Structure formats: C-alpha cells, structure tokens
Amino acid sequence: METPIVDFVEKYAASGTMRLHMPGHKGVTYLGPEKWDLTEVTGADSLYEADGVIAKSEENASKLFGCHTFYSTEGSSHCIRAMLTLAAQYAVRQGKNPVIAAARNAHKTFLCAAAMLDLQVRWLYPQDGESYLSCRLTEEQVDAFLAETGATALYLTSPDYLGNMADVAVLSEVCHKRGCLLLVDNAHGAHLRFLKPSLHPMDLGADLCCDSAHKTLPVLTGGAYLHISSHGPVFFAQQAKNALALHGSTSPSYLILQSLDLANRLLETWNVAEFAEKVSAMRRRLEEKGLIFYGNEPMKLTLDGAAMGCGTDVLCWQLEEKGIEWEFADPDYLVLMLSPAMTDGELARLESVLEQLQTGNEEPARLPAFAPCRQVMSLRQAMLAPAETLPVEQCVGRVLAQPSVGCPPAVPIVICGEMIDAHAVKLLRYYGVETCTVVL
Numbered sequence: 001m002e003t004p005i006v007d008f009v010e011k012y013a014a015s016g017t018m019r020l021h022m023p024g025h026k027g028v029t030y031l032g033p034e035k036w037d038l039t040e041v042t043g044a045d046s047l048y049e050a051d052g053v054i055a056k057s058e059e060n061a062s063k064l065f066g067c068h069t070f071y072s073t074e075g076s077s078h079c080i081r082a083m084l085t086l087a088a089q090y091a092v093r094q095g096k097n098p099v100i101a102a103a104r105n106a107h108k109t110f111l112c113a114a115a116m117l118d119l120q121v122r123w124l125y126p127q128d129g130e131s132y133l134s135c136r137l138t139e140e141q142v143d144a145f146l147a148e149t150g151a152t153a154l155y156l157t158s159p160d161y162l163g164n165m166a167d168v169a170v171l172s173e174v175c176h177k178r179g180c181l182l183l184v185d186n187a188h189g190a191h192l193r194f195l196k197p198s199l200h201p202m203d204l205g206a207d208l209c210c211d212s213a214h215k216t217l218p219v220l221t222g223g224a225y226l227h228i229s230s231h232g233p234v235f236f237a238q239q240a241k242n243a244l245a246l247h248g249s250t251s252p253s254y255l256i257l258q259s260l261d262l263a264n265r266l267l268e269t270w271n272v273a274e275f276a277e278k279v280s281a282m283r284r285r286l287e288e289k290g291l292i293f294y295g296n297e298p299m300k301l302t303l304d305g306a307a308m309g310c311g312t313d314v315l316c317w318q319l320e321e322k323g324i325e326w327e328f329a330d331p332d333y334l335v336l337m338l339s340p341a342m343t344d345g346e347l348a349r350l351e352s353v354l355e356q357l358q359t360g361n362e363e364p365a366r367l368p369a370f371a372p373c374r375q376v377m378s379l380r381q382a383m384l385a386p387a388e389t390l391p392v393e394q395c396v397g398r399v400l401a402q403p404s405v406g407c408p409p410a411v412p413i414v415i416c417g418e419m420i421d422a423h424a425v426k427l428l429r430y431y432g433v434e435t436c437t438v439v440l
C-alpha cells in the first residue's frame with residue numbers, strides 16, 4: 001500500500017524550504033517531530049477539500065475497510081458529531097424530525113452533539129441491571145422501541161468500554177426493516193475489521209460508524225475514521241467532508257494524518273486475527289486457573305474483580321508493582337487493552353503476572369442497579385441553562401446541567417436535563433463522582 005502523505009512530507013522536510021507558514025516552530029526540533037508537522041502548503045492537500053495526497057490516502061483506507069472511509073485528526077468525538085449531522089440531514093430529507101434511539105451507555109460526546117444539533121433522543125435501557133457501561137439489547141426490544149418511537153436512527157456503542165459487543169448484524173436488519181438508519185460508535189473496534197471473519201460494524205450492516213483508530217490500531221492519538229456504507233443513501237459520502245468540516249478544527253494535524261496514512265501499509269501485515277487467537281488461548285488458560293473475565297471483545301481482557309472476590313484496587317496495586325498500567329478500573333471491572341504491537345515476550349510476561357494475581361474471598365461488591373432518572377428538560381435546555389456546581393449529596397431534586405462523568409469511561413450516569421434522585425446520588429458516589437453541575 002502506498003503512503004502518499006508520508007512521502008510528501010518526507011520530501012518537503014528534506015527540501016530545505018524556508019517555512020514562512022504555520023506552525024511557528026518552523027520545523028526546528030524542540031520536542032522531536034516538528035520537521036514533519038506541516039500545514040496546508042502547496043502539494044500537501046487539504047483535509048476537507050481533499051483531491052491530492054490526502055484523497056489518495058483516504059482511497060487506500062477505503063479499500064482496506066471496504067466502504068467509504070474519511071479521516072479525522074480529532075478522534076471519534078469529531079466523527080460522532082459528523083455522523084449525527086448526516087443522520088439529521090437524512091431525516092429532514094425524508095420530511096421527518098430527527099429522532100435518535102440510543103442505547104443508554106453512549107459516550108458523553110453523543111449527548112453534547114445531540115444537544116448542539118437539537119436532536120430528540122429516546123433512550124434504550126439495558127434489561128439486565130448490569131453495569132451502566134453496558135447496554136445489551138434484544139432484537140425484540142429494539143424492534144418494539146423503533147416501532148413505538150418512530151426513530152429515524154438507532155445509535156449503538158459497540159464494543160463498549162468493558163468489551164461487550166452488540167449483535168450488530170441482527171440489529172441492522174431490525175433497523176432496515178423499519179426504515180431506520182444504524183449508527184455505531186465503534187470507537188473501541190477499528191481492529192474488528194481485521195479479524196477472520198470481520199466483526200467490524202460496517203461489515204455487519206451499519207450505515208455510519210466511527211472508529212478511534214488511535215485506540216486499537218498503530219495510530220497516533222486523535223487519528224480516527226468516519227466510515228460510510230456503500231449501500232446507504234448516496235448523499236452521505238458526498239456530504240461526509242462537509243459534515244466533518246462543520247465540526248472540525250481548521251488546523252488538522254499532519255502528524256496524525258501521516259500516522260493514519262502509514263497505518264494503511266502497516267495493517268496489511270499487522271496480524272490481528274492471529275494475535276486475537278493468542279489472546280483467547282491465554283484467556284482460556286487463565287480462566288482454568290480461576291480468573292474471571294467479562295465481555296467478548298477479543299483484544300480486551302476485562303477482569304471481573306467482584307466475581308473473583310476482591311476489589312479492583314487490590315488487582316491494580318499488584319499490576320502496578322509489576323510495572324503494568326491498565327486502561328480503566330471501576331470498583332467492579334479492570335480493563336486491559338492488548339494489541340499486536342505487543343511482543344510474544346510481553347504477552348508471556350502478562351500471563352505470568354495475571355496467573356499469580358492474589359484474589360480473595362470477599363463478598364462481591366454490591367453494584368447499585370442502574371435506574372434512570374426522570375427527564376424534566378431537554379438536553380439542550382439543560383446544557384445552556386445557568387448552572388452551579390455542588391457536592392453530589394446536595395444535588396437531590398436538582399436538574400443536571402453538564403455531563404458529570406469521569407473520563408474514561410465518559411458515559412454519563414445521569415443525563416443532562418434529568419432530575420437527580422437519591423438513588424442516582426448513590427450511583428454517582430459509587431463511581432467516585434464528587435460534584436455535579438446543576439441548573440440554577
């Protein structure tokens with residue numbers, strides 16, 4: 001696979017051209033990568049009006065993913081805003097009000113984008129009382145909900161932060177039968193395309209999907225893809241750049257663009273499927289030794305601390321002692337993210353540390369059941385309202401104004417516009433949230 005952006009920048013950097021353009025470092029090495037950090041000079045193309053090296057590189061990515069693929073240097077957050085814009089435009093073209101049915105474990109970016117675009121959101125709740133970070137939905141539940149709400153799009157987060165994957169193939173059929181779009185926040189799942197068979201949402205029927213390439217592929221932080229199905233409305237691919245431009249910075253990072261460009265070549269030989277086999281074999285061996293995992297996404301090892309009879313703090317402390325840093329831990333789950341960038345030696349070291357973990361025989365922590373609060377204001381009204389920040393204990397009976405979430409995982413426990421009740425305060429405290437910003 002060619003790397004047109006990388007090749008252009010290499011040539012420019014070697015040319016000795018006097019850089020009387022942005023950025024202000026002029027290619028001088030202060031941090032390290034400055035010589036490759038450009039702006040839209042002649043020949044460098046322009047992300048939102050691409051017809052040169054960036055367009056060529058995006059074509060390569062499109063071939064790799066088997067759909068229309070567009071770059072962002074501002075993460076899935078940016079692509080989520082663009083996806084919702086396209087979904088809203090689609091509804092308007094159909095003469096309908098945009099109504100988005102969304103699984104409740106959506107990232108806070110979804111809330112902010114829905115508020116900015118003034119979209120109506122109808123929440124789908126998990127039926128099994130599990131962690132609020134997961135939202136497993138049944139085919140029947142989704143079908144009935146779409147019929148009841150007349151939603152113009154369904155929005156899923158899959159894989160979720162803990163590593164659960166929705167049945168995208170089944171849910172896409174339900175959506176399409178109802179004339180509804182399927183949007184997937186696949187921020188954690190870019191690598192799913194490279195499993196055999198592919199488990200990527202675009203291969204399972206999604207119309208629009210975003211991937212944080214940086215989360216699971218060899219890409220610098222910020223690199224992301226907006227994918228558009230070739231089977232969906234034609235105007236999506238035509239308007240994708242405009243939708244991204246609407247929400248994006250006018251100074252996209254060329255370092256990140258080069259990283260996305262190079263990934264097209266690296267991914268031809270990055271053996272995700274083989275690595276996933278190794279991880280699942282390791283997982284099976286560890287399960288035989290008593291470790292309990294949660295979720296079914298092959299690159300995540302999510303330890304279920306409560307089920308193993310110990311708090312995740314005890315597990316984190318042991319990993320830290322062995323020089324291992326984790327992605328995320330809440331009182332119940334500890335998430336480790338693996339990738340083919342790891343060597344066999346590192347995998348073996350991880351396995352050895354995990355099999356020696358001291359667990360315990362404590363009563364499992366009592367995860368307070370997730371119970372939605374009552375919505376009394378729209379997302380947008382609440383987010384724009386005058387507000388004050390108070391300790392959570394003083395927030396009972398008050399309406400949440402700003403998403404009160406830790407990042408990660410940035411999934412709101414209470415939605416802006418909902419009235420905080422005593423149970424929600426218990427949940428917020430359980431997850432370590434100390435203050436909330438509430439409507440005055």
Ligand SMILES: Cc1ncc(COP(=O)(O)O)c(C=O)c1O
Nearest residue numbers: 074075076077107157185187212
């Ligand atoms: C499920 C989910 N969606 C979206 C995002 C936002 O992605 P990014 O950080 O690439 O903007 C995150 C970030 O952690 C996430 O976990």
